[in-house]
Amino acid sequence: MSDRLPGFSTLAVHAGAQPDPTTGARATPIYQTTSFVFNDADHAASLFGLQAFGNIYTRIGNPTNAVLEERVAALEGGTAALAVASGHAAQVVVLQQLLQPGDEFIAARKLYGGSINQFTHAFKSFGWNVVWADPDDISSFERAVTPRTKAIFIESIANPAGSITDIEAISTVARKAGVPLIVDNTLASPYLIRPIDHGADIVVHSLTKFLGGHGNSLGGIIVDAGTFDWSTEGKYPMLSEPRPEYHGIRLQETFGNFAFAIACRVLGLRDLGPALSPFNAFMILTGIETLPLRMQKHCDNAKAVAEFLAGHPAVASVSYAGLPSDKYNQLARKYAPKGAGAVFTFSLKGGYDAGVSLVSKLQLFSHLANVGDTRSLVIHPASTTHSQLDDAAKVKSGAGPDVVRLSVGIEDKEDLIADLEQALGA
Amino acid sequence: MNHDAYPDNYIRGILNSVKSIAMVGASPVNVRPSYFAFKYLAQRGYDMIPVNPGHVGKELLGKPFVASLSDIGRPIDMIDIFRNSSHIMPVVEEALRLDPLPKVIWMQLGARDDAAAAKAESVGIKVVMNRCPKIEYGRLSSEISWMGVNSRTLSSKRAPVPTQGMRLSLNRMSVGGGDTAASDRAAKNKTEQS
Numbered sequence: 001m002s003d004r005l006p007g008f009s010t011l012a013v014h015a016g017a018q019p020d021p022t023t024g025a026r027a028t029p030i031y032q033t034t035s036f037v038f039n040d041a042d043h044a045a046s047l048f049g050l051q052a053f054g055n056i057y058t059r060i061g062n063p064t065n066a067v068l069e070e071r072v073a074a075l076e077g078g079t080a081a082l083a084v085a086s087g088h089a090a091q092v093v094v095l096q097q098l099l100q101p102g103d104e105f106i107a108a109r110k111l112y113g114g115s116i117n118q119f120t121h122a123f124k125s126f127g128w129n130v131v132w133a134d135p136d137d138i139s140s141f142e143r144a145v146t147p148r149t150k151a152i153f154i155e156s157i158a159n160p161a162g163s164i165t166d167i168e169a170i171s172t173v174a175r176k177a178g179v180p181l182i183v184d185n186t187l188a189s190p191y192l193i194r195p196i197d198h199g200a201d202i203v204v205h206s207l208t209k210f211l212g213g214h215g216n217s218l219g220g221i222i223v224d225a226g227t228f229d230w231s232t233e234g235k236y237p238m239l240s241e242p243r244p245e246y247h248g249i250r251l252q253e254t255f256g257n258f259a260f261a262i263a264c265r266v267l268g269l270r271d272l273g274p275a276l277s278p279f280n281a282f283m284i285l286t287g288i289e290t291l292p293l294r295m296q297k298h299c300d301n302a303k304a305v306a307e308f309l310a311g312h313p314a315v316a317s318v319s320y321a322g323l324p325s326d327k328y329n330q331l332a333r334k335y336a337p338k339g340a341g342a343v344f345t346f347s348l349k350g351g352y353d354a355g356v357s358l359v360s361k362l363q364l365f366s367h368l369a370n371v372g373d374t375r376s377l378v379i380h381p382a383s384t385t386h387s388q389l390d391d392a393a394k395v396k397s398g399a400g401p402d403v404v405r406l407s408v409g410i411e412d413k414e415d416l417i418a419d420l421e422q423a424l425g426a
Numbered sequence: 427m428n429h430d431a432y433p434d435n436y437i438r439g440i441l442n443s444v445k446s447i448a449m450v451g452a453s454p455v456n457v458r459p460s461y462f463a464f465k466y467l468a469q470r471g472y473d474m475i476p477v478n479p480g481h482v483g484k485e486l487l488g489k490p491f492v493a494s495l496s497d498i499g500r501p502i503d504m505i506d507i508f509r510n511s512s513h514i515m516p517v518v519e520e521a522l523r524l525d526p527l528p529k530v531i532w533m534q535l536g537a538r539d540d541a542a543a544a545k546a547e548s549v550g551i552k553v554v555m556n557r558c559p560k561i562e563y564g565r566l567s568s569e570i571s572w573m574g575v576n577s578r579t580l581s582s583k584r585a586p587v588p589t590q591g592m593r594l595s596l597n598r599m600s601v602g603g604g605d606t607a608a609s610d611r612a613a614k615n616k617t618e619q620s
Binding site: 005006010011014015016018019020021022024046049050051052053054055061063065066067069070073074078079080081082083246247248249253254255256258261262265 | 456459461466536558561564568569570571572573575576577580582583584586587601
């Protein structure tokens with residue numbers, strides 16, 4: 001056997017999938033079943049006790065989902081992964097393993113609006129206290145660290161303006177604080193940025209976006225980098241202490257460098273329940289096979305559209321890290337040399353009204369609340385995804401009233417530019 | 427051997443060639459990792475010998491416990507040490523007095539003693555540290571993929587359905603050069619901090 005390094009595109013097609021042992025089916029079958037028979041009582045006991053590899057019940061694991069998990073783990077360079085029902089579910093499951101009531105986590109202020117809401121309100125009711133920091137000011141993360149800090153959470157390419165986060169600088173803060181760095185890599189996808197290479201300990205995704213890519217299936221995933229030492233006594237009891245749910249097993253000791261992914265599965269997914277449908281896993285897997293092709297086209301189109309907008313007289317400013325003049329261009333060159341993603345914002349000289357008018361006149365761009373679809377999408381964040389924030393928080397997170405967000409698709413760029421031109425023109 | 431990252435071919439070669447494994451520190455308590463690993467390796471067809479002076483007179487899955495390596499009384503291919511790093515050296519020294527010598531000394535996940543490793547390697551014994559043979563077998567056969575673990579292998583061949591007691595093929599193409607660097611990054615981070 002030769003030990004060689006397959007490239008990213010090879011992994012995108014093959015990782016985790018091999019012909020079905022029973023039928024020889026080459027595409028990954030959809031194992032649309034709730035449960036799996038045991039060979040005998042001893043086999044059942046071994047599976048329930050986490051002593052054997054195998055399937056029990058789809059809320060804990062499913063063979064179709066397992067292919068998706070291994071594929072994303074391979075693409076991100078992690079040791080293991082766990083697929084869940086949505087990106088939001090991934091965040092709940094991750095933090096459940098890390099925080100006890102009364103603990104804190106530090107989060108970058110520039111995040112998807114839904115995450116800001118989840119952290120501010122839902123998690124507060126669990127006693128998980130978010131402390132905000134500014135990704136453009138690394139020292140604000142250092143200042144936010146307290147003895148109760150259990151994790152740091154950032155987006156690699158941040159919503160809504162597509163700004164690039166200095167992952168390495170923040171990972172240094174996390175390492176010094178002795179807490180894991182969680183990176184939401186949804187807008188970059190591992191094709192553009194692999195946060196683990198820059199010091200992330202846990203990567204999460206909304207699979208709904210570029211990984212699935214077609215806007216047809218919800219999903220989320222958690223990738224364990226295998227880099228964090230969970231053994232510090234008492235700090236992360238879900239991993240380091242004997243678990244009464246499993247007759248006293250210590251997950252960190254038993255599963256080594258993929259213990260976090262196992263904790264998410266056997267303590268998080270098992271007990272909270274946000275399982276991914278195997279059908280969705282199949283749809284997302286099919287999407288991932290073409291991730292490198294789509295992502296490059298998304299980025300190339302986005303750059304062309306951003307350049308067009310930057311030169312248009314009705315446009316006040318464009319925030320796209322792929323433009324040489326952009327504030328984040330240096331970070332984009334370092335972290336995302338293949339392209340700065342396909343989600344960005346721009347503002348119109350005509351303000352709020354001009355934004356509303358633009359959205360209503362566009363013919364190809366769809367007005368909806370998603371990103372990372374093959375189709376080009378447009379939204380006015382201030383009145384939708386970020387509408388629940390107050391005005392100051394809207395501006396701070398890059399979603400002021402005059403801002404329009406695009407998610408550029410994989411159509412022909414000339415058609416996208418023509419659509420924007422007609423909508424801006426009259 | 428660079429003990430920070432093992433090529434998959436090194437691990438594969440060991441797991442494909444050894445037949446008998448003496449497990450030092452094997453526990454009859456069924457929630458201990460040594461128990462799972464013992465049971466799994468026995469199910470995959472290895473000739474397993476439990477070594478634990480505290481349990482002599484009892485059996486582990488039908489195999490009688492022995493007190494020490496020298497009590498085994500027949501040649502063994504591999505010694506799998508389920509002890510903390512601080513207890514490795516005496517076990518290795520005992521192993522080096524065996525005749526014939528074992529071919530492989532394996533130290534479990536979390537256990538590492540570079541001086542003991544150097545001693546064993548100087549007489550031609552292959553050494554693996556801070557790894558679990560159950561995890562590595564599951565990974566190279568991709569059986570561990572059921573748990574969403576990155577096996578870091580690829581194959582376009584149809585595998586037989588795994589059944590009780592069956593040896594699995596470990597001969598899949600490795601990904602990423604086969605190095606298992608990530609598991610040691612945590613240890614390295616720890617050293618950097620101190």
